[in-house]
Amino acid sequence: MPYQNKVDPWGQINAVKSRGMFLGNRGMLHNTSKEIVSVHKIKxxxxxxxxFKGRKREIMAPNTYTELFFLDEATAFSAGHRPCAECRRERYNEFKEKWLSAxxxxxxxxxxxIANIDKVIHQERLHKKEKITYSTNFGALPDGTMIRRDSNAYLIWKNKLYLWTFSGYSLADIKIEKNDVVKVLTPKSYVKMFSNxxxxxxxDSI
Structure with a gap:
């Protein structure tokens, strides 16, 4: 059985085989049986x-953070994550500059x-352990934003919608007008940052 450590656009942690492009963490979320017992431990x-630098890790080892995996960065942002300041320093610096600007x-x-930025983002991502979403006009959303329609997540990319799955994206046969109201999964401050x-x-499935 695969580990329960693959994150979807809602920020939920799932047990699937697909690993994705990025690693990440929210602190130590697993017990000694390598089972997820917490949503997060840090903001x-x-x-x-x-x-990174040839480092090797045992997945869900005792007394260390839980390794989480994401299809891509758009998925990670939708879930409420941001670039690491150590292994992704250049991207982290860009993120912080753009986030503050917006x-x-x-x-x-x-x-x-970054601690104060994390506090703001944490208020946008969860309420009583539930994903925070909001509604707005489709035409107001930039590329990289994730939206929910029925029970699925879709990525907005170059004026098209792509159905999200753990293994990649597929072009969605859905027509949405600019004034149509949609449910947004990506936190508000990240959407503003994408617009900046x-x-x-x-x-690369897209």
């Missing part, structure tokens, strides 16, 4: 490289530290 949910008012006068020319990394 700084990060997205990491699959390989969302500094959300800090309400607090210092522009920050483009998430997309799986």
């Amino acid at each position: 700084g949910w990060v997205t990491c490289l699959l390989e 969302n500094s008012h959300l800090l309400e006068g607090n210092k522009p530290t 020319n920050f483009v998430p990394i997309i799986h």
Whole structure:
């Protein structure tokens, strides 16, 4: 059986075989039987490289963070994660600059530290362990945003919708007008950041 450590656009952690393009973590979420027993332990949910400086890890080893996996960066952002400051330093710096440019008012006068940014993002991602979503016009959403329709997640990319799965995307045969109201999975501050020319990394199935 595959480990329960693959993250979907809702931020839920699933047991599937597909690994994806990125690693990440939210702290130690597993027990000694390598079972997921917590949604998160920290507010700084990060997205990491699959390989970094030759480091090797045992999956769900005792007393260490739980390795989570994401199809791509758009999936990770939808789930509420952000780039790691260690293994993805350049991307992290770009993220912080673009996030602050689009969302500094959300800090309400607090210092522009990553800890304070993480606090804002945490308020956008979860309410009582449930995914926070919101509704807006389809035409207001930039590339890289994930939306929910029925029970599925779709990626907006180059004026088209792509059905998300753990193994990749497929072009969706759905027509949505610009003024149609849709349910958004990607946190609001990330959507604003995407509108500020920050483009998430997309799986090559597109």
